[in-house]
Amino acid sequence: MGIVKDLQGSSELVLNLTRREIKGKYKRTALGQLWSLANPLAAMAIYTVVFAFIIRVQPDPGDPSGLNIFALWLLCALLPWTFFTNVVNGGMGTLVGNENLIKKVYFPRIALLVANSFSWMFSWSIEMVVLVLALLIVGSNALVWLPLAVVFMALMSLFATGVSLMLSVANVHFRDTQHFVGILFQVWFYLTPIVYPVSLVADQSERLGPLFGSVTLLDLYLLNPIGQFAEVFRNLLYDNRWPDLSTALACAAWSLGAFFLGYALFKRSEKGLAEAL
Structure with a gap:
């Protein structure tokens, strides 16, 4: 595989870049890596107050x-979403942020994107360990399902890396990309069943009926790849059961498709990156 060849002689470079990213995130802060927990916990507290106590969203047990x-139901989907947006936002600005390095020395440029993904995977792993411990304390059997959750964490990392590969190149040629993506993420968040259950969309879809032909609002809604990942993580960690086979296969397809498409587009543009920067 091309990416294996690209990184085969650059494993030490990727490792050093990953260390630099991890250390640089919270450099000279008092809490250090604990900030990786503080941010999602603060978001969880805000969304819990708004949606559980004010709007009174009530997902099924x-x-x-x-x-x-x-x-806890919220965190099972919020943490994957936060990981995805962190990887994409970080990767999107990686090439521009390392302009001087790219212009001075040749190395596989994809190493920068892979290191960015690894650094956020490190933070996400800490968050997920804390989530699993919390679930175990309240009586969940999440530990049994943890190995399968790790598999889907790897798949989601591939998906996020693939998207970041595409957007990093776009951001080199069109610097407004990061601003468009910021708006897209705001919309995408509320189009994903993170703070509300899919059943609310299903009820609305049933009231509206088919939009065209036999296609319903729910059919379109379920095309959202992050929604499918959210469903899988909730099934495994919160429900403690196997996810639907169709949802699991869709996650694998989205991951592999996004990664290989992103890699192909990145390799096609790699030679001209230094000049474009």
Whole structure:
């Protein structure tokens, strides 16, 4: 595979870049890596107050776990979403941010994007460990499903890296990309079942009926890849059951498709990156 050849002689470079990214995120801060927990926990607290106590969104209890804790239900989808946006936002600005390095020395440019993904995977792993511990404390059987959750974490990392590869090149040629993506993420967040259950969309879809032909609002809504990942993580960690096979296969397809498309587009543009910068 091309990417293996690209990184085969650059493993030390990727490792050093990953270390630089991890250390640089919270350099000279008092809490250090604890900030990787503080940000999602603060978001969880805000969304829990707004959606659980003010708007009173009530997702179904975990099946078969029986859990009925909105904050943990929320975190099972919020943490993957936060990881995805961090990888894409970080990767999108990586080439521009390392302009001087790219112009001075030749090395596989993809190493910068891979290191960015690895650094955020490190932070996400810490967050997920804390989430699993919280789930175990309240009686969830999440530990049994953790190995499968790790597999889907790897798949989501591939998906996020693929998207960041595409957008990093776009951002080199069109610097407004990062601003468009910022707006897109605001819309995408509320189009994803993170702070509300899919059942609310299903009810609205049933009231509206088919939009055209036999296609319903729910059919279009379920095309959202992050929504499918959110469903899988909730099934595994909160519900403690196997995800639907169709949802699991869709996640794998989105991941591999986005990664290989992103890699192909990145390689096609790689030779002209220094000049474009």
